[in-house]
Amino acid sequence: xxxxxxxxxxxxxVKENLQLYxxxxxxxxxxxxxxxxWKNAIGFYESLTDENKDTLMRxxxxxxxxTISNMLGVIDGSSTLNDCPFELKLLLDSNDTEGELQDxxxxxxxxxxxxx
Numbered sequence: 001x002x003x004x005x006x007x008x009x010x011x012x013x014v015k016e017n018l019q020l021y022x023x024x025x026x027x028x029x030x031x032x033x034x035x036x037x038w039k040n041a042i043g044f045y046e047s048l049t050d051e052n053k054d055t056l057m058r059x060x061x062x063x064x065x066x067t068i069s070n071m072l073g074v075i076d077g078s079s080t081l082n083d084c085p086f087e088l089k090l091l092l093d094s095n096d097t098e099g100e101l102q103d104x105x106x107x108x109x110x111x112x113x114x115x116x
Contacts, residue, residue: 001092006072007107014064022057065109072096072102 025045028038050058073079073089076099090097 001095002097002100003104003108005092005097006062006101006108009068009105010065012059017064018057018061019061038046052058069102069105069109072105076100076102078102 017088028042030039030042074081075088
């Protein structure tokens with residue numbers, strides 16, 4: 001059950017959002033009503049070579065992976081939060097995840113990387 005959960009996290013958060021970001025950068029039409037942040041971000045993206053665009057997408061992907069891993073570490077109890085005395089526990093369908101989510105997620109990423 002835990003492995004299904006971490007695979008779903010990867011598919012839903014990393015893969016889907018990475019495609020969403022790429023589509024936003026490549027298809028957003030900048031107008032006078034476009035938020036200044038997006039104007040700058042899209043201008044930056046458009047100024048990159050194709051190789052550097054791929055590098056930026058890999059940086060974004062790795063940032064998402066690291067963030068998910070850190071969050072799972074907090075949930076598992078292997079990482080702590082500053083000034084937070086609470087003990088966390090995640091239940092999936094009332095079953096304890098037994099502190100293995102971060103390890104399973106990182107194994108999934110390692111397996112993905114070894115197959116590419």
